[in-house]
Amino acid sequence: MGRSPGLAVLMVGDNPASAAYVRNKERSCDRIGMTSFGKHFPADVTQRELEAVIQELNADDRVDGILVQLPLPDHLDSVGLLLTIAPEKDADGLHPLNLGHLVRSEEGLRSxxxxxxxxxxxxxxxxxxxxxxxxxxxxxxxxxxxxxxxxxxxxxxxxxxxxxxxxxxxxxxxxxxxxxxxxxxxxxxxxxxxxxxxxxxxxxxxxxxxxxxxxxxxxxxxxxxxxxxxxxxxxxxxxxPMTVAMLLQNTFNSYKAKLP
Ligand SMILES: NC(=O)c1ccc[n+]([C@@H]2O[C@H](COP(=O)([O-])OP(=O)(O)OC[C@H]3O[C@@H](n4cnc5c(N)ncnc54)[C@H](OP(=O)(O)O)[C@@H]3O)[C@@H](O)[C@H]2O)c1
CATH class of the missing domain: 3.40.50.720 (NAD(P)-binding Rossmann-like Domain)
Incomplete structure (x- = not known):
């Protein structure tokens, strides 16, 4: 395929705990040779703007996993954003389709x-x-x-x-x-x-x-x-640390699934 797996992490606002988690995820990507596409938005970003970015990432072949760092400011609808993520790029495994696969004991990205x-x-x-x-x-x-x-x-x-x-x-x-x-x-x-x-x-x-x-x-x-x-x-x-490891595993699984 000629490229490394890619993970996009979307972060809104400047909650220090979230910022630390995001930094940690990006560092972990670097450590294993995964590309991270960090996207940081101001706290007043709109739902529509975020959904547009997620749609771009859905269409971007370099991106295998997408996650929105939670919690989000109150004016944003996290479930709506989750539903915008393509289920096959749902690195956090929280899309209702992936949760449905879990309930049905089917393959899918796991939380x-x-x-x-x-x-x-x-x-x-x-x-x-x-x-x-x-x-x-x-x-x-x-x-x-x-x-x-x-x-x-x-x-x-x-x-x-x-x-x-x-x-x-x-x-x-x-x-x-x-x-x-x-x-x-x-x-x-x-x-x-x-x-x-x-x-x-x-x-x-x-x-x-x-x-x-x-x-x-x-x-x-x-x-x-x-x-x-x-x-x-x-x-x-x-x-x-296991949670971060599995995030990378999910991204890698999505990457592998695209290989011919
Ligand atoms: N290690 C990681 O990477 C990781 C990832 C995610 C979360 N966490 C941590 O895991 C913890 C839980 O997260 P969460 O998102 O599941 O939290 P949450 O959505 O607040 O859920 C907490 C659960 O605990 C139950 N609970 C609260 N008080 C209780 C009590 N007195 N007795 C019995 N059960 C009680 C609640 O019951 P009800 O449903 O009845 O309210 C609820 O189901 C948090 O500390 C969070 O930071 C860690």
Missing amino acids: CTPYGVMALLKEYDIPIQGKNAVVVGRSILVGKPIALMLLEENATVTIAHSRTADLAAVTRGADILVAAVGRSEFITADMIKPGAVVIDVGINRVKNPETGKARLVGDIAFEASEKVASYITPVPGGIG
């Missing part, structure tokens, strides 16, 4: 964070079939697709959420526990079955009241939980 969780389980040879898996969180971005992917691997899956009665009793039944809640150290060691495999998807910024410095903390109280779990992912350094 990156759940895909990263599954890749990690596979890398460490964690048995999934027949295991009790509990996913805490039911967002379309994380919780639901992870639950579907675990189901696909024949786990017996429970999805817990903010209305779950006696959450601790549910999580204590988990051989594989995935936390995707967005609350720092919300799951404590006493909520974990001894020997469980624990995946912490949460990324929470917690400010030290004395120094004013922020640090990243997961949804699992790591220190005590690592003594109970057989495997546990850290924050930072666990599922975050």
